[in-house]
Amino acid sequence: MSIVDKPEVFDQLVERLSKLSSVEYIVVAHEGLPYKIAKIDLSRADVIIALVSDVLSKTIKYKGISSSIDWVSLGLSTGKALYIRMFNSFTLILECDREIIGQIHDIVNRFIKDKLFKCSKCGLELDSIEIKCPYCSKNIVASSIRCPYCGGCIGIRRCPKCRSRIRYNGELVRVRTKALIPGIALSTALGLALWLINPVVGYTALLAGLYFTAIISYPTST
Numbered sequence: 568m569s570i571v572d573k574p575e576v577f578d579q580l581v582e583r584l585s586k587l588s589s590v591e592y593i594v595v596a597h598e599g600l601p602y603k604i605a606k607i608d609l610s611r612a613d614v615i616i617a618l619v620s621d622v623l624s625k626t627i628k629y630k631g632i633s634s635s636i637d638w639v640s641l642g643l644s645t646g647k648a649l650y651i652r653m654f655n656s657f658t659l660i661l662e663c664d665r666e667i668i669g670q671i672h673d674i675v676n677r678f679i680k681d682k683l684f685k686c687s688k689c690g691l692e693l694d695s696i697e698i699k700c701p702y703c704s705k706n707i708v709a710s711s712i713r714c715p716y717c718g719g720c721i722g723i724r725r726c727p728k729c730r731s732r733i734r735y736n737g738e739l740v741r742v743r744t745k746a747l748i749p750g751i752a753l754s755t756a757l758g759l760a761l762w763l764i765n766p767v768v769g770y771t772a773l774l775a776g777l778y779f780t781a782i783i784s785y786p787t788s789t
């Protein structure tokens with residue numbers, strides 16, 4: 568029996584997943600009955616469970632009983648998809664945007680291992696909170712490496728709570744102060760030396776040096 572077969576642990580997982588705006592509804596089934604539901608009414612949850620158990624019985628027949636599949640995703644004609652995850656005593660079913668199925672799977676896996684991505688400064692859980700994609704403005708999980716909708720690379724982002732500059736997994740991005748002082752000193756010295764020969768060249772060299780130092784000291788990509 569894994570940790571997620573405890574009802575109280577499942578409650579925590581449902582609570583987190585239901586915070587994501589692209590998750591339409593969540594149904595947790597226990598022995599063919601709704602055990603826990605979110606963003607959905609009970610009668611509809613019953614219908615979903617009946618549908619899913621029908622699909623699962625066919626899937627298992629098709630794949631063969633011996634296969635160790637523990638999750639299935641089903642694309643729906645609406646452009647959404649169902650994520651179905653089987654645990655020993657519970658089945659998690661949720662409907663979400665098709666694009667984020669892989670992310671949902673990763674989040675559930677991290678939850679099971681108690682390794683959800685958190686801001687390493689303030690501890691905010693990045694897997695259950697959203698940020699806006701800087702390219703397409705869609706709401707995406709704060710732990711996204713790439714935007715699942717437009718494919719834009721999300722490099723360093725600000726923690727929505729403490730505004731620290733962090734990577735997708737919550738790791739803090741530190742300013743490389745070691746490069747800052749020598750960089751400024753070197754740029755100034757070079758700029759001054761060249762200034763004596765030609766002020767325009769000196770000024771350009773100073774600016775280029777400072778720009779280069781800034782790039783090295785403030786990393787902007789993952």
Ligand SMILES: [Zn+2]
Pocket residue numbers: 686687688689690691726727728729730731
């Ligand atoms: Zn933070």
Ligand SMILES: [Zn+2]
Pocket residue numbers: 700701702703704705714715716717718719
């Ligand atoms: Zn995007």
